[in-house]
Amino acid sequence: MHYGLIYHYFDSKEQLFLAAMNELTSAYIEWREKTVDRSEAFPPMPIDGHELWWRAAANFSADSGRSYAAMGWTYPVMTYELDAILRSHPEVPEIEAKAHIMREICLNFGWVMFKETVQSGFHLNKEEIDRIGREIIGRS
Numbered sequence: 001m002h003y004g005l006i007y008h009y010f011d012s013k014e015q016l017f018l019a020a021m022n023e024l025t026s027a028y029i030e031w032r033e034k035t036v037d038r039s040e041a042f043p044p045m046p047i048d049g050h051e052l053w054w055r056a057a058a059n060f061s062a063d064s065g066r067s068y069a070a071m072g073w074t075y076p077v078m079t080y081e082l083d084a085i086l087r088s089h090p091e092v093p094e095i096e097a098k099a100h101i102m103r104e105i106c107l108n109f110g111w112v113m114f115k116e117t118v119q120s121g122f123h124l125n126k127e128e129i130d131r132i133g134r135e136i137i138g139r140s
Contacts, residue, residue, distance in 0.1 A: 047137070
C-alpha cells in the first residue's frame, strides 16, 4: 500500500492506530461475550487468538497511558471487564475486581513483550515456548 493512501482515509497516524485498536478491541470484547464463563468471579483474560491486541496495547501503554489519553482512548477492555465482573458478581468488592484485572493485564503485557526475548535467550523452539507460556499464565 502506498504511504500516502493512509492520509486519504485517516488524518493522522494516531487516528489510524485508534481505528485499528477499536477494531481489535471490539473483536476481543465480542469473543469474551461468547466464551467467558461468568459464573467464575475472576475469569482469566487470555492472549490466545488476540496477541496482536495485547501487543499493541502493551506497546502503547509504555508511557504510562499518556499517549492513550492524548488520543482520547478510554480503556474499553478494562471498563468492559470490570462492568462484567460486577454485574455477574455484585458481592465482589470493586477493588478486588480491579486487582484481578490489573494482574491479568500486567501478566499478559509482560508475556507478549518478552516472549521472544525469553525464547531467544533460552533457545526454545515453538512447542517449548508455547508450553512455558501456558504454564506462566496458568492455562492448560
